[in-house]
Amino acid sequence: MGLKSKEYRKLLEPMTEELVAMARWARMTGKRIVVIFEGRDTAGKGGAIRAVRDKLNPRQCRIVALGKPTDDERGQWYFQRYVDHLPTTGEIVLFDRSWYNRAGVERVMGYCTEEEAETFLKAAPTFEKMLTDDGILLFKYWLTTDQDKQEERLRERLEDPLKRWKLSPVDLAARGKYDAYTMAREEMLRATHTENAPWKLVDFNDQKRGRLTLIRDLLDRLPDTYCEPPPIDFPELGREPAQETYAVLEPIEDFPED
Structure with missing residues (x-):
C-alpha cells in the first residue's frame, strides 16, 4: 500500500530540516557535494x-539535467561537459542523470558504440576517484522500478495533459528494452561500484x-x-508598518483541500 500524502509530509518535514542544516554546514565548511540520480524512465528522479x-537556496544547490551533447561536445573528452557543472566551494549539485548516460541509455539505444561504452566503464572509476581524492563528497543512487509500475506511469503520462511533455520518443522506444537496460545496469554496477564511490539502489x-x-541514507x-x-540582528522597525499602495488582484478564496 502506498504512503499517504499526509503521512509522507509528516515524515519528510524533520528530514527537510536536516537538509537545510546540511546546506548550512556545506556553506560554512566549504564542502562540495555531488549527488547522482540515475534510474529507468518514470522511476521518480525528478520528484526525488x-x-x-x-x-x-537555489543559488547554493543546483540541479544539472543536460540534454543531448552538441557537435562540439561530441568531439570532447566524454567527461568534459560534466566537469563544467561540478560544485565550487560550499555548493551542492544534484545530477538528474549524469555521465552514466553512456552506460545506460546511450549504450542500450545505440547512441554510442560498444567500444565507447566499454571505455567509459573502465574510465569512470578513475574519474570519480579524482573527484573524491580532491575532497568532493560523491553519492550515487539508482532508483529501481518494476516494469509493471513503469508501464503504469508511462500510461499516466500519456493520459495526463500536464505530464504529456514528459513522454518522449526515446521513452516509447525504450519500453521494449527493459531487459537490455537491466543487463546494462548490472554491468555498470560491477564496473563502477567502488569503495570511494559506491552505488546505492533504492526501491x-x-x-x-x-x-x-534516499534522503535518510544521504543524511546518514x-x-x-x-x-x-549565525546570529542575525533583527531590530524593531521603529514605525508603523507601511501598506502597498498599488492595485492588486483580488485574492482567490476557498482553495480546494489536498
Missing part, C-alpha cells in the same frame, strides 16, 4: 531531486517511500553536519 532541494515502486529512504552518510546558525 525536488524533495532534496525544495527548501534549499522507487512507491515513490514517496523511495524519497524518504554525511559527517556530523550541525553548525550553529
Whole structure:
C-alpha cells in the first residue's frame, strides 16, 4: 500500500530540516557535494531531486539535467561537459542523470558504440576517484522500478495533459528494452561500484517511500553536519508598518483541500 500524502509530509518535514542544516554546514565548511540520480524512465528522479532541494537556496544547490551533447561536445573528452557543472566551494549539485548516460541509455539505444561504452566503464572509476581524492563528497543512487509500475506511469503520462511533455520518443522506444537496460545496469554496477564511490539502489515502486529512504541514507552518510546558525540582528522597525499602495488582484478564496 502506498504512503499517504499526509503521512509522507509528516515524515519528510524533520528530514527537510536536516537538509537545510546540511546546506548550512556545506556553506560554512566549504564542502562540495555531488549527488547522482540515475534510474529507468518514470522511476521518480525528478520528484526525488525536488524533495532534496525544495527548501534549499537555489543559488547554493543546483540541479544539472543536460540534454543531448552538441557537435562540439561530441568531439570532447566524454567527461568534459560534466566537469563544467561540478560544485565550487560550499555548493551542492544534484545530477538528474549524469555521465552514466553512456552506460545506460546511450549504450542500450545505440547512441554510442560498444567500444565507447566499454571505455567509459573502465574510465569512470578513475574519474570519480579524482573527484573524491580532491575532497568532493560523491553519492550515487539508482532508483529501481518494476516494469509493471513503469508501464503504469508511462500510461499516466500519456493520459495526463500536464505530464504529456514528459513522454518522449526515446521513452516509447525504450519500453521494449527493459531487459537490455537491466543487463546494462548490472554491468555498470560491477564496473563502477567502488569503495570511494559506491552505488546505492533504492526501491522507487512507491515513490514517496523511495524519497524518504534516499534522503535518510544521504543524511546518514554525511559527517556530523550541525553548525550553529549565525546570529542575525533583527531590530524593531521603529514605525508603523507601511501598506502597498498599488492595485492588486483580488485574492482567490476557498482553495480546494489536498
